[in-house]
Amino acid sequence: MSEYKFQEIEQRWQEEWQRTDAYKTSNGSKKPKYYVLDMFPYPSGAGLHVGHPLGYIASDIFSRYKRLRGFNVLHPMGFDAYGLPAEQYAIQTGQHPEKTTTVNIARYREQLGKIGLGYDWSRAVKTCDPDYYHWTQWAFIEMFNHYYDNRTDKALPIANLEKHLAQHGTEGLDAACTTELNLTAEQWNAMSVKEKSDTLMNYRLAYLADTKVNWCPALGTVLANDEVVNGLSERGGHPVEQRIMRQWCLRVSAYSQRLLDGLERIDWSDSIKDSQRNWIGRSEGAEMHFMAKDIDITIFTTRADTVFGVTFMVLAPESKYVSMLTTEEQHAEVEQYLEQVRHRTELERIADKKVTGVFTGSYATNPLTGKNIPIYVSNYVLSGYGTGAIMAVPAHDSRDYAFAKHFNLPIIPLIEGADVSEQSFDAKEGIMINSPMKTDAADGQDRLVLNGLSVKEAIAKTKEYITAKGIGRVKVNYRLRDAIFSRQRYWGEPFPVYYKQDEQGESYPVMLPEECLPLALPDVDKFLPTADGQPPLGNAKQWAWDEVNHKVVNNSLIDHKTVFPLELCTMPGFAGSSAYYLRYMDPHNDRELVSREADEYWQQVDLYLGGREHATGHLIYSRFWNKFLFDLGLVCKDEPFAKLINQGMIQGRTNYAYRIVGTNKYVSLGLKDQYETQPIRVNVNIVHNDILDIDAFRNWMPEFKDAEFILEDGNYVCGYAVEKMSKTFYNVVNPDDIVEHYGADTLRLYEMFLGPIEQSKPWDTNGIDGVHRFLKRLWSMYDNITDTEPNADELKSLHKLIKKVTQDIEGFSFNTSIPAFMICQNELTQAKCAKRAILEPLLVVLSPFAPHIAEELWHQLGHNTSVLDAQWPEWNEAYLVESKVKYPVSFNGKVRFTLEVAADTEAAEIERLALNDPQAQNWLAGKQVKKVIVVPKRIVNIVI
């Protein structure tokens, strides 16, 4: 019996596949296409751990399956090469991030290759490659040159807008914008270059604006909302504070509704669609106008029905109304409050739920009751949502309630039975009362009366009323904010932007001509910000744009006439990852992002695999970016990813040893309660099945050199806990080690066997031997192959397997295929079967999971073409069926039979077969059959 030499087999086939370009995909093919994509990794210095390949293995299985099914499969891989760790490393060591990144990428490719993942590396992209970011910069320029037209619901050239403004001003314009403008054509035409530039910024899809940003002092850069978690930076966990800065932004919010609607048409998990819906945060409500003397304060509310319970108003500290409404007497107090708010970091704001606020001194008139109500400023109102001003209804909003209690403001309940003595009644249900209130002036005509209506009816009626009276209008609001696109970092895509000055010396941005792209990232001697606080690109000496000669020149030549300074910020991480899936379709095209032919051939990603942590980041930005390119007519699908699967995270399984306090003695898990112990994390790589390798432990670190042990049954048993996989917990398992020990095929099978792909689970090698044994047994089956015709049992076993595996792969539940292989193998071993007609198709269905062993055995069976190009076998239902009664069970006066019959057998036929079966008749002997119930799945219940 020959030995299963997996190392030799795997190395040989990996080299062979590489030599023959086995995974190269062509764009022109008569076969139907299928595009499988993994979220490309950031190549970190730590290399891959066993958690990373989970999704890659799954997508690899799926691509191989699709290929065997006759599809032309695109399965590329690349690298999201810009990122903070390489830059932080550069700051510490002076090593150029490009160098670090190149080394890390080489390491990743080697590791991925060892797992036998079949990527077409000729299509690989990396985001830091100028040939790649050429198209990131290009897309940015296009966004700058477009605005969003709400009428046609698409992006249009900014030139159209300029023409409109020149002819009609803002009259008749319905475009996504930062603030609603009211301009006449004359006003527009009279503007200076700089003024026009500023005005257009209000509409451009990529625009420069002073915005409140998340500033992270430790990282020296701003962060997008999705990069801030609980007031700390996602990377590094540093505190983040609010600052007003001039930044490039993308008008993602213009696409809110389309991003929402698109979710209906794509096959993503409910949970991730839900996250996106939540993040976009559509809410239907009403805008209403409250007058404070001659100042019109517009508010947004979803509870128009509660307008009779408004007892005060609140403005966000950043609201433009604050300065307009603050009275002389209140001025000092308001200023002090604003100052206090300004100095708080995001984290402090989240942690501190204390009610704060200040009275402006002004009053507004409730447009429905005519009553005067005080206007406050408080940071519980956000400037970025709605209009930055609210009508406060303390009886029915918990935040307003807390504020009213604190400042002793009246609380008027508006819903029958609502007890508001202790807390507000926030539920949107009940019958309205006090609307209008008894104290309201009775003008007798056309008044809004809500009493007796349900909340829902009252909202509708109020909206109708305020619209008719011109007090307000129906309005939809979105929580989704525009993406801040500038980062004060070195290691990112440079903006293709330079700054000119007008006659007054005011600067405004100008895009580089598209034919001058890519604008390459310049060299710097230091990766830190400059002494005067400029971003790291401020250190570059060659960073000025010669407008005449179209080239980057030395900064000393800047004269603001023909040579201008270039933008010092770089783009954020999501810039490069937003359209990379398009580039794989046509990676070497130097004239466009993707050719029309390539785009029309590949269309969109059919299957996308990645972690769910990108739900509100990358997966929103990509959809936005793609929709924009779709509007421009450059891509043919308005959604980038037809189907999305989120693989779960593999957590670490940390092993613990228990040191007896104050000694260098360690007690086994089962005995530890007899001592006072202190748990110590042990390197998982010196523990097998929770049993510690004592010699390895002594050699692990000097402090354990003389360690003594109290054993149970001759072994030292470790405890365990599930934690994040991390170097500091000594629980990182490197896939290379597993590959060396068990082989790539075992690793692949085992990762799939661990559980459902979408579920997070700890890495636990305790079961890996079982999977490895399966492969060894399988290997030994191929020692004696005969050409004998298979019998019915063998065919049934094989076809059961084909059916199961086919359905599993289609349904993406690979974990249940592994048992199917084991069962089949078990059945065949019992049948002493080594028949070619059985084992050949078996190899084909196994090959996506364990490609190396399948390829080796395939060749041993005499094939001289790769198993990659075999044909996926179809199962034959006829082999699976025998008509016989199984499992007669009696209970509660019934006899139940399961019949194995063909799937399309009629109910009457099933009943006949059941009653005529000899085994069934034996059971029914001497009993009166009262009723026969035939239910789906060929189950027969006979009531006696």
Added chain:
RNA sequence: GCUCCGGUGGUGGAAUCGGUAGACACGAGGGACUUAAAAUCCCUUGGCCUCACGGCUGUGCGGGUUCAAGUCCCGCCCGGAGUACCA
């Protein structure tokens, strides 16, 4: 708080449309081979009762629908994930 997902043996997890609950694997126990060990193979393995045949019970808890419920419905408990002054 809100939204979503989940709760099945000692463990990871199976169970398609409501139809034999616990597949498969690990672990554990027993056995074969071996001087011995490793490797390999075989048997047992939810709980309770029984020499056995077999029976009872059992999918977080309490109800319900159904010939039939891990699965569907109602009400709880517990765990996980996401999100949060979003008016």
